[in-house]
Amino acid sequence: MQIMTDLKSAGYRLTQSRAAVVRIIDEADGWLRPEQVHSQAKKYCPSIGLVTVYRTLALLVEHGYIRRIHFDDKCHGYARVELSHGHHLVCRGCKQTIEIAGTEDLKPLMKQVQNETGFVIEDHLLELVGLCRECQHIPT
Amino acid sequence: MQIMTDLKSAGYRLTQSRAAVVRIIDEADGWLRPEQVHSQAKKYCPSIGLVTVYRTLALLVEHGYIRRIHFDDKCHGYARVELSHGHHLVCRGCKQTIEIAGTEDLKPLMKQVQNETGFVIEDHLLELVGLCRECQHIPT
DNA sequence: GTGAATGCAAACTATTTGCAAAGGT
DNA sequence: ACCTTTGCAAATAGTTTGCATTCAC
Numbered sequence: 001m002q003i004m005t006d007l008k009s010a011g012y013r014l015t016q017s018r019a020a021v022v023r024i025i026d027e028a029d030g031w032l033r034p035e036q037v038h039s040q041a042k043k044y045c046p047s048i049g050l051v052t053v054y055r056t057l058a059l060l061v062e063h064g065y066i067r068r069i070h071f072d073d074k075c076h077g078y079a080r081v082e083l084s085h086g087h088h089l090v091c092r093g094c095k096q097t098i099e100i101a102g103t104e105d106l107k108p109l110m111k112q113v114q115n116e117t118g119f120v121i122e123d124h125l126l127e128l129v130g131l132c133r134e135c136q137h138i139p140t
Numbered sequence: 141m142q143i144m145t146d147l148k149s150a151g152y153r154l155t156q157s158r159a160a161v162v163r164i165i166d167e168a169d170g171w172l173r174p175e176q177v178h179s180q181a182k183k184y185c186p187s188i189g190l191v192t193v194y195r196t197l198a199l200l201v202e203h204g205y206i207r208r209i210h211f212d213d214k215c216h217g218y219a220r221v222e223l224s225h226g227h228h229l230v231c232r233g234c235k236q237t238i239e240i241a242g243t244e245d246l247k248p249l250m251k252q253v254q255n256e257t258g259f260v261i262e263d264h265l266l267e268l269v270g271l272c273r274e275c276q277h278i279p280t
Numbered sequence: 281g282t283g284a285a286t287g288c289a290a291a292c293t294a295t296t297t298g299c300a301a302a303g304g305t
Numbered sequence: 306a307c308c309t310t311t312g313c314a315a316a317t318a319g320t321t322t323g324c325a326t327t328c329a330c
Binding site: 151152153155157158187188189191192195 | 284285286287288
């Protein structure tokens, strides 16, 4: 729960709701939608409201503890960041999200792109979507 | 307007609205939000409704003519696909979107990930965000 | 003429904001 | 006790759906 300590030193209060959200994210195998975080967080903080979940997720994103997951459809989810600026691999079947160490592999590509385009690249997002071993029977 | 021919052979009708949306996307330098496509498409089809824009965008995505752009915040945009499954580079300042030929560079990484995780990777999304030459004066 | 496509309004989903009450320090 | 944080309700933003009308073929 390093994040809780970090938040405390940043001047935030250690509330039940925040602890509950962090705990749910920690326990999750993959990514969760805000609504899922909410219903699960009630386990540890029965009175928690969905609004607080949104606010806490925003706080955790801001502090780099979790990351937003984007899909081709409209749904957004959140997953814990394991490796600084790693990329992620999402299973289309069971939704588990695995962080993959990645920036290094992209360095040459990014350098090449900067040279060719004159852009200064500030950030990048690499998302691989597929099926994990257990979900490979699922049709396309 | 290859896409219009394609749609026709797929059995879709060549309507004013569809032509207007395609034309706006073609003329755009970068990505556009549905609302922007709508207001600009009125130039060519004054009666077009936002709903039709959404429906047409979905059709064009389905046929691989455009791609959804995801940002860290909630806004989704659409940009033309120039290169089959290329990745894209988005300018944070002026929003221009450049397609970069890319799958090749990721092949080794994807192969490695498949071996290490047992996943079958079906799709990937690489988005580089930065500032183009003209926008580099903009603060972070 | 016929059925696909459209536009409108209304429904819906996801997220954010205002504000009084509760809780952490 | 003070001031942040919370929960509720309501507001908002983005997108989708139902249905009568319009338009491409």
